[in-house]
Amino acid sequence: MRAMAFSTFGPPEVLRLTELVEPQAGASEVRVRIKAAGVMPYDYGVRSGWTLAGYTMTFPEIPGNEFAGIIDQVGEGVSGFSVGDEVLGFNMLKCYAEYVAVKSDQIVIKPENMPWEVAGGFSGNGQGAHLALTALGSLEGDTVLIHGAAGGLGTFAVQLAKLWGAATVIGTASESNHDYLRSLGAIPVSYGEGLVDRVRALAQGGVDAALDVAGPEALRASMELVKSKERIRTMVSFDLANELGIRPIIGTRTAARLAVLCDLYAQGKLHIHIRKVFPLDQAASAHREVESRHGRGKVVLTVN
Structure with a gap:
């Protein structure tokens, strides 16, 4: 072959x-x-x-x-x-x-x-997002910050957070991807200097949970923004997460989890x-x- x-x-x-x-x-x-x-x-x-x-x-x-x-x-x-x-x-x-x-x-x-x-x-990004958001706990009524929100995993995470009851989803992304994030139901914000201040201006009640799919700077910003580090997870910045005392995402991919995601897609709830x-x-x-x-x-x- x-x-x-x-x-x-x-x-x-x-x-x-x-x-x-x-x-x-x-x-x-x-x-x-x-x-x-x-x-x-x-x-x-x-x-x-x-x-x-x-x-x-x-x-x-x-x-x-x-x-x-x-x-x-x-x-x-x-x-x-x-x-x-x-x-x-x-x-x-x-x-x-x-x-x-x-x-x-x-x-x-x-x-x-x-x-x-x-x-x-x-399968990969879908189950990764499902595992990560599950680790953050109930998102009902929360303001959730997703770094790298326009990428393969971020796309799933934004949509799942909305489906699971998040009141507000803020997504970091390059400016060229802001309209795409709006189409998924997220409020876009640009990377770079001043990110923490820009997010605070959008989330005046504070950020309840954050997922990093972008890198160390995003994880550090999350530490400044989220009320408890117990509600921060990363898919990329593992060494820094260990230094900061952020818990790893525990779990494995399963056919049962994949079937749930496929059903959401079949219903038109995931794009x-x-x-x-x-x-x-x-x-x-x-x-x-x-x-x-x-x-x-x-x-x-x-x-x-």
Whole structure:
């Protein structure tokens, strides 16, 4: 099969189109012929040398941790899925490829109204936002601050916060993305010097909870703005969070959580903007696009 893989850590250019042996569905697994795979900061972290806890890296390694496609093999002991089912799901790695074999508890049926490009990039950011906001506690009536609100994860977080009862959602983003945030129901505010004062002017009753998807400066601003650090979480600034005593987000991706998000999408309650779509062999360009960190919505690879 064709896959985009790397045999040494480094910049996007280490990703190369490679011919590898097709995986086979083992017991409790299905094999999926991938139609689309999402591109996330997680992926370029792995490519750059980030060590994954509990995982032994072997070269050539295939990045990619979210996918959508069509089941073409069903292993022994699998129930509830059949060859030909259209699904989306998640895996630690291996998704920038024509096929992936995963446990059947890592997939759900794709909603009929969900395009392949959306499905391929839905699982990672969607579940990440769900986990992070759950860690913040009840948002009913709150003013919630989301840094990096126009990105793939931020897009989910803004919408989920509104669905879960937040009275006000303030989102930081580049000025070019402010109209996009307004369309999602957030009040936009620009990054940079004076951010804390700008947020205070918008949230005169104070900020109740904050999620950082932007970086250390956003996390420091959250410490100044939020009444209790127990209601601050980060998806990116882990070392600083440890220094500041901010608790980590605990939890894992599950098919049950993904099914909840898919149901919201099917009902028209979640809207996902696809920023750019690249063919599989242009995964390096897709990584450069995501690493720019100022884009709107999701970057996706198309495969089969």
